[in-house]
Amino acid sequence: xxxxxxxxxxxxxxxxxxxxxxxxxxxxxxxxxxxxxxxxxxxxxxxxxxxxxxxxxxxxxxxxxxxxxxxxxxxxxxxxxxxxxxxxxxxxxxxxxxxxxxxxxxxxxxxxxxxxxxxxxxxxxxxxxxxxxxxxxxxxxxxxxxxxxxxxxxxxxxxxxxxxxxxxxxxxxxxxxxxxxxxxxxxxxxxxxxxxxxxxxxxxxxxxxxxxxxxxxxxxxxxxxxxxxxxxxxxxxxxxxxxxxxxxxxxxxxxxxxxxxxxxxxxxxxxxxxxxxxxxxxxxxxxxxxxxxxxxxxxxxxxxxxxxxxxxxxxxxxxxxxxxxxxxxxxxxxxxxxxxxxxxxxxxxxxxxxxxxxxxxxxxxxxxxxxxxxxxxxxxxxxxxxxxxxxxxxxxxxxxxxxxxxxxxxxxxxxxxxxxxxxxxxxxxxxxxxxxxxxxxxxxxxxxxxxxxxxxxxxxxxxxxxxxxxxxxxxxxxxxxxxxxxxxxxxxxxxxxxx
Amino acid sequence: xxxxxxxxxxxxxxxxxxxxxxxxxxxxxxxxxxxxxxxxxxxxxxxxxxxxxxxxxxxxxxxxxxxxxxxxxxxxxxxxxxxxxxxxxxxxxxxxxxxxxxxxxxxxxxxxxxxxxxxxxxxxxxxxxxxxxxxxxxxxxxxxxxxxxxxxxxxxxxxxxxxxxxxxxxxxxxxxxxxxxxxxxxxxxxxxxxxxxxxxxxxxxxxxxxxxxxxxxxxxxxxxxxxxxxxxxxxxxxxxxxxxxxxxxxxxxxxxxxxxxxxxxxxxxxxxxxxxxxxxxxxxxxxxxxxxxxxxxxxxxxxxxxxxxxxxx
Numbered sequence: 097x098x099x100x101x102x103x104x105x106x107x108x109x110x111x112x113x114x115x116x117x118x119x120x121x122x123x124x125x126x127x128x129x130x131x132x133x134x135x136x137x138x139x140x141x142x143x144x145x146x147x148x149x150x151x152x153x154x155x156x157x158x159x160x161x162x163x164x165x166x167x168x169x170x171x172x173x174x175x176x177x178x179x180x181x182x183x184x185x186x187x188x189x190x191x192x193x194x195x196x197x198x199x200x201x202x203x204x205x206x207x208x209x210x211x212x213x214x215x216x217x218x219x220x221x222x223x224x225x226x227x228x229x230x231x232x233x234x235x236x237x238x239x240x241x242x243x244x245x246x247x248x249x250x251x252x253x254x255x256x257x258x259x260x261x262x263x264x265x266x267x268x269x270x271x272x273x274x275x276x277x278x279x280x281x282x283x284x285x286x287x288x289x290x291x292x293x294x295x296x297x298x299x300x301x302x303x304x305x306x307x308x309x310x311x312x313x314x315x316x317x318x319x320x321x322x323x324x325x326x327x328x329x330x331x332x333x334x335x336x337x338x339x340x341x342x343x344x345x346x347x348x349x350x351x352x353x354x355x356x357x358x359x360x361x362x363x364x365x366x367x368x369x370x371x372x373x374x375x376x377x378x379x380x381x382x383x384x385x386x387x388x389x390x391x392x393x394x395x396x397x398x399x400x401x402x403x404x405x406x407x408x409x410x411x412x413x414x415x416x417x418x419x420x421x422x423x424x425x426x427x428x429x430x431x432x433x434x435x436x437x438x439x440x441x442x443x444x445x446x447x448x449x450x451x452x453x454x455x456x457x458x459x460x461x462x463x464x465x466x467x468x469x470x471x472x473x474x475x476x477x478x479x480x481x482x483x484x485x486x487x488x489x490x491x492x493x494x495x496x497x498x499x500x501x502x503x504x505x506x507x508x509x510x511x512x513x514x515x516x517x518x519x520x521x522x523x524x525x526x527x528x529x530x531x532x533x534x535x536x537x538x539x540x541x542x543x544x545x546x547x548x549x550x551x552x553x554x555x556x557x558x559x560x561x562x563x564x565x566x567x568x569x570x571x572x573x574x575x576x577x578x579x580x581x582x583x584x585x586x587x588x589x590x591x592x593x594x595x
Numbered sequence: 596x597x598x599x600x601x602x603x604x605x606x607x608x609x610x611x612x613x614x615x616x617x618x619x620x621x622x623x624x625x626x627x628x629x630x631x632x633x634x635x636x637x638x639x640x641x642x643x644x645x646x647x648x649x650x651x652x653x654x655x656x657x658x659x660x661x662x663x664x665x666x667x668x669x670x671x672x673x674x675x676x677x678x679x680x681x682x683x684x685x686x687x688x689x690x691x692x693x694x695x696x697x698x699x700x701x702x703x704x705x706x707x708x709x710x711x712x713x714x715x716x717x718x719x720x721x722x723x724x725x726x727x728x729x730x731x732x733x734x735x736x737x738x739x740x741x742x743x744x745x746x747x748x749x750x751x752x753x754x755x756x757x758x759x760x761x762x763x764x765x766x767x768x769x770x771x772x773x774x775x776x777x778x779x780x781x782x783x784x785x786x787x788x789x790x791x792x793x794x795x796x797x798x799x800x801x802x803x804x805x806x807x808x809x810x811x812x813x814x815x816x817x818x819x820x821x822x823x824x825x826x827x828x829x830x831x832x833x834x835x836x837x838x839x840x841x842x843x844x845x846x847x848x849x850x851x852x853x854x855x856x857x858x859x860x861x862x863x864x865x866x867x868x869x870x871x872x873x874x875x876x877x878x879x880x881x882x883x884x885x886x887x888x889x890x891x892x893x894x895x896x897x898x899x900x901x902x903x904x905x906x907x908x
Contacts, residue, residue, distance in 0.1 A: 131833040134864055138836075139829035141860035218701055221691060244696035248669060300694050306666040344662035349650055352661060431659055433652035434851060472826055551825060552729060587725070592688050595660050 168214030168222070171588035175206040175269045177557075182577035186539065186565040189320070191287025192227065192269060193276045194580055205230055206582070207269055213591045219244045223591070225267070236267070237291065252296040257289055259296060259310045259340045260358045261444045262425040264289050271593050273467040273477035274545050275559050275580040280446045280461030283483050283539070284421070286320040292336060293317075293326065305345060312338035316362045321419055321448060323365045323532055334415055336362040344595075353428050354595065360421040366452045366532040367414040419450040438469045447486070450534045455490040457534035459483070475547040484538030484566070538566040543578075554585040622760045625667050627676040627686055628655050630739045631708060631748070633876040633884045635675065637774040638753045642763045646671075648686075651877030654852035656729075656824075660685035668693035671704070672759055675752065678709035681736035706755045708748045712738050716805050729824025740807035742782045742888055749774060781885055785892045786811070792899045798839060798867070800849035800858055811895075816844045819853075819861060832861055839865045845902045850874050870898040 179194040180201045188195055196202040208228040216222050224238035239254025257265050263281050266272065268289070276282075281289065292314030301307045313335045316324035324334060342356035423446040431438040447460035461483030469475050543561035550556070561578040621644045626632040632647035639645065646667050649658045655677070668674060668689055676682050690698060690705070697704035709715065715734030723732035738744040753771040757764035789811045796816035797808065802823045808815045817838060821831040838844070845867045849858045851874045862869035873879045873890055881887040 127837055131837050134836045135829040135833035137829075137864060138827070138832040138857070138861065141857045142827060142829060215700070218699065241691070243691055243699050245694065246696070248694040250692060250694050300666065300669050306662040308662075342662075346661060346663045352663075354662065429659075433650050436654065436657060436852065553725060592660065592684050592686075594688055594692075595662055 168212045169589035169591060171211045171586065171590035173207070173209040173211070173270055173584065173586050173590065175208075175582065175584045176204065177206065177275065177580055177582035178203050179581075180577075180579040183574060184576070185578070186563050186574065186576060188282055189287035192289075193282065193287040194578075194582075195287075199576075206275070209236065209267070209269070211588075211590060215243075216240065234288075236288075248300040248302075250298050252298075253294075255291060255293045256296065256314075257291045258314060258336065258338055258360075259298075259312050260290060260338060260360065260421065261356060261423045261446065262354075262427055262442060263444060266593070269584070270586075273465070273475060273547065273557075274479060274543065275557060275582045276561070278444065278463035278465075278479070279481040279483050279539055279541055280444070280463060283459075283461060283537075284321050284446060284448050285318050290318050290321075294335060303343075305343060307341065307343040310338075310340040310342075312336065312340070314338070316364070321364065321421075321450070321532065322362050323368065324363055324415060325365075328365075328415070334363055336360060350432060351428075351430050353426070355427075356423075356425045358421070358423040358425075360419075362419050362421070363415045364417045364419045364450055364452070364532060365414060366417055366450065366530045366534065368531045417450070417452045419448060421449075422447045436469075437471075440467045441465070442467070448534075450532075452530060452534065457489045457536070459487040459534070459536040460485045461539075473549050475549070476545070477547075478544045479542070481539070481541040481543075483540075484536055487536035487538075489534065489536055540564045553587070555583070557582040557584070622672045622756060622763075623670055624673045624675065624756075625671040626674070627658075627682045628739075629875045629877045630884060630887070631675050631677065633882070633887070634739075634745060634749050635752055635756075637884065638749055638767050638770050639756055640766065640770050642760065642766060643756065648689075649875075651875040652851060653874075654850075655681055655875075656684060658682070658685045660689050664689050665693055668698060669695050671695060671698055673704045673706060673755060674698045675706045675708055675755075677736050677739070678707035679715070679733045679736035680731045703755070703758050706751065708751055709734070709736065709738065711751050712744050712747050716809060717802065728820070728822030731823075735802065735805050737803040738806050739884075740804060740891075741810040742778055742785075743810065744806060745884060745888075746775060746778060778885065781889065785888065788892060788896050789899075792895075792903070795846065795899065795903070796842065796844045797846040797848055798835065798844055800847070800853040803850060804848055804872075807891075816842065819847070819849075819858065827857060827861075836861070836865045839867060846870060846898060848872055851878065868898050868902050870894055 177194065178201060179196055181196050181199045183199050185196050185199075192207050194202075194204065194206060210226040210228060212222070212224045214222055220240045220242050222240050225236040227234050227236040235255055237254070237256045239252050239256045242249075242251045245251060259265055261281075263272070263278055264285070268277060269275075277287070277289070284290075294312065294314030296310060296312045296314075298308055298310040301309055313332075315326055315329050316322040316334065316336045317326055322336070329335060338358065338360045340356060340358045342354060345353045345355075347353060423444060425442075425444040427440065427442050429438060429440040441464070443462065443464040445460065445462040447458070450457045461481070462485065463479060463481040465477060465479035467475065467477040541561055541563045543559060545557055545559035547555055547557040557580070559578075559580040559582070561576075561580075563574075563576040563578060565574045565576070567574075621642060622639065624632075624635050624639065624643050624645050626635060626645065626647050628649050629647040629651045632645045635643060635645050648664050648667065649655050671693075674690060676686055690700070695704075696702070699705060715738070717731070717735035719730055719732035723730050739748065749771060753767045756767045760767075793812040794814055796814040797804075798817045798819065799808075799815065800819045802818055802820070805815065807813075817835050819827045819832065819835065821828055844865075847858060847862050847865075847867050847869045849855065849869060850872055855869075855871060858869050858871075861867075872894065873881060873887060876882070876884055876887040878887075879890050881890050
């Protein structure tokens with residue numbers, strides 16, 4: 097009897113447990129079902145998310161921890177991606193720009209930036225940025241900056257980007273909405289932007305609106321336009337002298353305009369003899385002669401690494417020639433307070449006027465870009481570039497106006513290939529023998545980019561460019577489709593970027 | 596003749612530029628947020644001129660560091676900011692480039708208002724890590740949501756103003772005394788109003804209401820953001836919705852710079868009330884700190900009444 101009771105009890109218990117389990121299971125599945133439905137609903141709602149918490153590259157910020165007290169703020173920014181070129185890429189210095197030896201697909205690391213920033217004492221602040229590549233290390237910028245000078249003055253001393261225009265002053269991989277640089281900046285100063293060793297003094301003027309006057313005196317090592325080696329810099333005249341004046345007009349709480357003017361006078365070493373060989377290009381694809389850097393110079397005296405970290409052989413120096421630059425930049429921004437959406441228009445016009453032994457070479461270009469921050473995660477941008485505007489160079493017949501079309505003489509060149517030195521043509525003058533290439537080219541580009549910010553600290557970017565390049569000595573345009581897929585992350589305590 | 600005329604104009608302009616700052620004898624104070632500006636106004640009265648860099652509609656974490664701010668800082672005698680990393684994305688380069696030695700860190704003209712506030716909540720205990728979102732390792736910077744912290748801040752401001760402008764020290768401390776009295780009277784009234792909701796659970800959008808919750812004795816039941824600064828995900832919201840339903844959590848609080856549409860959809864789904872708090876002093880016609888907190892308490896009172904009275908019925 098007892099045994100029977102036990103069995104009944106066990107059966108009863110089992111049944112109860114089963115029923116309660118079934119109930120809780122059904123409740124659980126009901127909950128899971130609701131949760132899944134809610135998930136779909138919220139996914140829909142979030143599609144229209146208008147909150148932006150990372151609008152102005154403030155995402156590159158964090159706070160130093162207690163453990164790192166007295167250590168400088170250290171940060172690392174990795175930028176890498178895939179590039180596709182439908183044809184040989186138009187001339188560029190690889191540096192921080194996506195590049196490829198030929199057409200096709202390439203995977204590359206654009207830059208790994210290591211930054212160290214700290215107050216040194218109550219009077220100065222030190223800021224150093226190293227740009228690391230897969231096989232290279234360079235000092236991108238390293239300077240001290242005063243914080244306590246009187247009379248509204250501030251000074252910088254060290255190696256830094258020239259205060260020319262807007263783009264050149266920025267670490268563009270972190271602040272600009274494109275993976276590459278404007279054509280005009282690339283054309284005049286190469287892929288590493290324009291920087292030098294020297295000092296800068298800037299002054300906030302007493303005008304009622306914000307206006308700043310900047311004076312830079314830096315070495316003229318830029319290998320694309322100036323090419324004066326560091327050890328040849330002996331007198332004040334051997335430096336770049338730059339004046340920049342910028343003004344800011346806050347039109348309303350949401351609209352603002354920043355307008356800058358820049359002027360430069362600098363020596364150029366275009367006539368510096370670069371050896372017995374005038375062979376062009378160690379890379380066959382760089383035979384356009386558009387960038388003399390690619391010429392395989394035979395060093396007769398010394399091959400050195402100058403300011404911009406690239407070795408160029410210099411035989412004799414000739415610093416009697418000068419280049420002048422003029423630039424105007426405009427930045428118009430609208431930013432909504434409530435949603436923090438923003439739209440920004442940025443445009444720059446830059447002109448280079450180089451005098452070589454009494455011959456004048458003029459070339460100019462501009463770019464205009466518009467960027468819209470649509471939501472917390474999405475950003476879109478479009479850009480148009482043009483170089484070869486108001487260009488001219490000396491010719492056997494006088495002065496050729498290059499304007500925005502290649503001259504008939506250049507169109508008549510027989511092949512796409514660069515003529516060799518023993519192939520004299522009507523259009524080959526002294527400029528073909530110059531160390532620096534001032535022969536104007538015509539190039540246009542249109543492109544668009546879309547960026548997706550996963551969080552404040554990482555993003556993906558997809559960009560397309562259509563590049564139309566017309567070098568002086570080629571019969572046809574070279575039209576290149578370019579596609580870039582770029583990824584970037586930021587770690588550590590990175591300083592805020594300026595407006 | 597013309598040359599002479601031009602040189603006179605230039606000289607007059609230069610002189611006026613030099614003399615203009617001297618003519619303005621008021622202490623020039625620049626604050627990062629409108630809330631701080633209103634507190635300076637309470638203490639400084641007519642002896643100070645005050646500018647807030649951020650707009651009340653703006654999320655103070657993410658403000659555009661406009662060059663015009665640089666000019667304001669250039670002419671400031673004192674800069675006051677919330678600190679704890681709230682303005683780290685935009686204010687430090689402005690102070691650095693202001694060409695104003697008097698407002699650099701460590702100088703009398705530079706006041707990090709968080710320095711004598713305390714106890715600061717939500718401090719990182721271990722090594723701060725980004726996997727926890729956009730953390731503020733030294734503490735949560737939204738302390739002005741609690742009037743007790745505002746009181747410490749005002750004392751801090753009065754002390755600093757007296758150092759910069761000693762001849763008005765008495766005025767500053769008189770104003771401080773008056774403000775403290777008025778604030779304390781209000782605080783006891785606010786606390787009485789909200790005492791009936793003690794322990795009631797709320798959900799916030801961002802981790803910014805921690806001091807308010809602490810002051811009023813509410814219970815923080817969760818956030819719409821899965822981690823500070825990381826936007827809500829459907830999965831996280833769905834789980835939070837289940838949690839809210841299971842625990843009968845009926846109040847959601849958000850600030851104007853967070854997406855109200857998402858918050859509204861979420862609130863409707865979980866049958867909760869969304870209380871959109873005024874972001875900072877200046878919103879909803881609140882010109883003073885007291886007015887702002889008063890408006891905030893009224894909103895909470897109305898909201899809580901609506902939810903809990905309907906439950907009782």
